[in-house]
Amino acid sequence: MVAVLGANGSGKSTLVRALLGLLPLSSGRLALFGEPVQRFSHWPRIGYVPQRGGASTGVPATVREVVATGRLARTGLRPMRAADRTAITRAMDAVGLAHLAKTSVATLSGGQQQRVLIARALTCEPDLLVLDEPTAGVDAANQQALATSLGALVGHGATVLLVTHELGPMLPLITRAVTLADGRVLHDGPPPDSDHLHLHDHDHAHPVHDEVPSARGSAWGLR
Amino acid sequence: MSALTFDFMQRALLAALLVGLTAPAVGIFLVQRRLALMGDGIGHVALTGVALGFLLGTAPVLTAVIAATIGAVVIELVRQQGRTGGDVALALLFYGGIAGGVLLIGLAPGGSNANLLSYLFGSLTAVSPADVVLICLLSGALLLTLTVVGRQMFAVCHDEEYARVAGLPVRFLNLLLAVMAAVTVTVAMRVVGLLLVSALMVVPVATAQQLVRGFRATVVVALASGVLASLSGVLGSYYLDTAPGALIVVLALGGFAVATLLGTLVRRARRTTDIAAPVGVALLPQEAPP
Numbered sequence: 001m002v003a004v005l006g007a008n009g010s011g012k013s014t015l016v017r018a019l020l021g022l023l024p025l026s027s028g029r030l031a032l033f034g035e036p037v038q039r040f041s042h043w044p045r046i047g048y049v050p051q052r053g054g055a056s057t058g059v060p061a062t063v064r065e066v067v068a069t070g071r072l073a074r075t076g077l078r079p080m081r082a083a084d085r086t087a088i089t090r091a092m093d094a095v096g097l098a099h100l101a102k103t104s105v106a107t108l109s110g111g112q113q114q115r116v117l118i119a120r121a122l123t124c125e126p127d128l129l130v131l132d133e134p135t136a137g138v139d140a141a142n143q144q145a146l147a148t149s150l151g152a153l154v155g156h157g158a159t160v161l162l163v164t165h166e167l168g169p170m171l172p173l174i175t176r177a178v179t180l181a182d183g184r185v186l187h188d189g190p191p192p193d194s195d196h197l198h199l200h201d202h203d204h205a206h207p208v209h210d211e212v213p214s215a216r217g218s219a220w221g222l223r
Numbered sequence: 224m225s226a227l228t229f230d231f232m233q234r235a236l237l238a239a240l241l242v243g244l245t246a247p248a249v250g251i252f253l254v255q256r257r258l259a260l261m262g263d264g265i266g267h268v269a270l271t272g273v274a275l276g277f278l279l280g281t282a283p284v285l286t287a288v289i290a291a292t293i294g295a296v297v298i299e300l301v302r303q304q305g306r307t308g309g310d311v312a313l314a315l316l317f318y319g320g321i322a323g324g325v326l327l328i329g330l331a332p333g334g335s336n337a338n339l340l341s342y343l344f345g346s347l348t349a350v351s352p353a354d355v356v357l358i359c360l361l362s363g364a365l366l367l368t369l370t371v372v373g374r375q376m377f378a379v380c381h382d383e384e385y386a387r388v389a390g391l392p393v394r395f396l397n398l399l400l401a402v403m404a405a406v407t408v409t410v411a412m413r414v415v416g417l418l419l420v421s422a423l424m425v426v427p428v429a430t431a432q433q434l435v436r437g438f439r440a441t442v443v444v445a446l447a448s449g450v451l452a453s454l455s456g457v458l459g460s461y462y463l464d465t466a467p468g469a470l471i472v473v474l475a476l477g478g479f480a481v482a483t484l485l486g487t488l489v490r491r492a493r494r495t496t497d498i499a500a501p502v503g504v505a506l507l508p509q510e511a512p513p
Contacts, residue, residue, distance in 0.1 A: 017384075020387075020388050021387070021388075022384055022387060022388070041390065043388065043389055043390025044389075044390070046388060048384075048385060048388040050382070050384060050385060057255050057256065057257070057380065057381055057382075058254045058255045058256065058257045058259070059251055059254055059255040059428065059432065059438055059441055060432060060435075060436050060437065060438065060441065061377075061381065061437060061438040062436060062437040062438070065377070065437055065438050065439065066381065068374075069374070069377065069378035069381060069382070069385070069386070069389070070385075070389065072374060072375060072378050072386075072389055072391060073389035073390050073391075077371060077372070077375070102436070102437065103436070104436035104437070107436075117385075120385070124389070
């Protein structure tokens with residue numbers, strides 16, 4: 001599990017967006033799973049959870065409909081099979097949203113919408129999960145639940161790339177930390193010591209109180 | 224119903240049925256990505272195509288498809304560049320399309336703005352047998368395409384960046400949607416008219432949104448209300464002797480008003496039952512212990 005750390009505007013999101021081929025590189029080369037990005041075609045191996053929580057658009061969509069779009073990376077044009085539907089259900093279970101499957105995404109809280117996006121990324125059963133600020137606006141209990149879930153995912157052999165400005169409960173999971181400042185790498189190696197991080201661990205308010213995913217839901221349910 | 228015995232009414236009703244299906248089916252994706260007025264812009268450009276058809280002596284529907292497609296692709300490319308405001312690009316096309324149409328029809332031999340009127344607001348008698356064949360083919364192609372790529376289209380319109388990371392052909396799907404919007408406008412042109420076609424792409428979707436919560440449910444309700452409005456509009460305009468496009472849109476707007484009222488009542492009823500339910504969850508401590 002790799003963490004990309006840094007203050008607001010330090011280039012964390014820009015870095016991961018470039019890593020995913022969403023932004024052009026100003027110089028250098030980018031390879032995904034050993035393949036140049038231009039020729040890369042194994043997109044189902046990557047799950048991406050974008051930063052903005054706004055999972056709603058001009059037309060309402062249910063939680064299940066949004067989560068199901070994550071499966072398209074695997075199905076392509078063929079219709080959904082039973083295995084695909086199971087994967088979608090399991091991903092919603094993993095983030096504790098199964099009971100909200102038929103709810104319109106627009107009516108959910110910010111933290112719940114964030115979890116919809118996480119479930120969407122999980123449906124394609126990725127080997128690499130990229131999360132851009134998944135804990136922003138999420139209360140401490142749900143941060144802990146997310147940390148537990150990510151730990152389980154890593155335990156199943158996946159790699160997690162986490163962008164955040166504060167590690168919180170993720171800290172014990174981090175094996176490598178890259179700290180950015182003004183678009184440059186300040187530190188790359190083992191995670192910074194926890195005393196330093198604890199200082200501003202409770203600096204910010206936790207405005208959203210979501211219900212906590214159940215313990216059963218905490219396992220990502222991935223193969 | 225004596226109206227149904229006329230050949231032209233049968234053709235108009237068949238065309239209305241297809242338009243009522245295709246316009247909201249394509250329109251829902253435009254609404255989803257907040258491009259509700261794109262159909263309007265394309266309609267204006269198609270007017271230049273219609274006038275060009277008169278000028279060249281070819282079928283106006285054919286030149287309208289070509290002009291509308293070019294216009295739609297230009298709008299989409301400008302949107303993808305994202306540098307200049309998409310709304311300004313749309314505005315340029317709106318005015319260019321109308322001005323071009325009126326100018327070209329003036330140059331056409333024996334042409335006058337009266338020729339354009341039936342294209343602007345639709346006409347019952349305008350749907351020729353050849354038009355019906357073309358409308359059937361085009362809307363068949365549209366509905367078939369949507370059943371194949373509908374889920375992909377939903378993903379792209381919902382979150383373009385995510386769709387790219389999922390490996391979907393985002394650029395192609397965006398252009399495909401633009402072309403489909405252009406074809407829809409041309410299909411609907413004879414019945415609803417170019418100035419009102421966009422309404423049939425947007426209003427049924429807005430109506431559905433008042434009543435249902437999911438995307439799939441929105442599609443079903445939007446198509447149903449689109450077909451209802453276009454069929455009853457065509458029938459009604461026969462008896463009232465009005466332009467069908469105007470009546471279709473007025474009926475669609477009426478449907479929207481009714482749906483809004485219904486939706487408000489349903490939501491209010493739900494809220495009352497919610498309040499009656501126990502609220503213990505909200506009384507839990509705001510922050511769990513670390």
